[in-house]
Amino acid sequence: MQWVDWRRLSERRSIESRSIATPAASRAFGGENAGAHMKAIRQAQSAACNREELGGKTLFVKTTQFHRPKEESPNVGHGHHWFGNAESYFLIGDALGKAMVDLAR
Secondary structure: OOOOOHHHHHHHHHHHHOOOOEEEEOOOOOHHHOOHHHHHHHHHHHHHHOOHHHOOOEEEEOOHHHOOOHHHOOOOOOHHHHHHOHHHHHHHHHHHHHHHHHHHO
8 A cells, every 4th residue: 555645746737727727616695695694705706706816717607596495395494505406416416417518629
């Protein structure tokens, strides 16, 4: 078994990651009708993705349209986990995958 120098590997990844394209999903708790605090978080996320030093390698992906109400979900007590709604998880993954393809072009 080989030992891995995680610190060195982490440093290399940090350098390499500057050129890696990355989609970022928005926070979507509350869906489109979220309160002012959540909307401010989403705006900050979007602004962070558009920072000049990222060189256009990050894309903000809006996900609020994938939020399903707890009444349509299996885990009504876990809004912080999309109420366990598989449709939401699938749609978010699909949107992030499409964004990754766009970034790779």
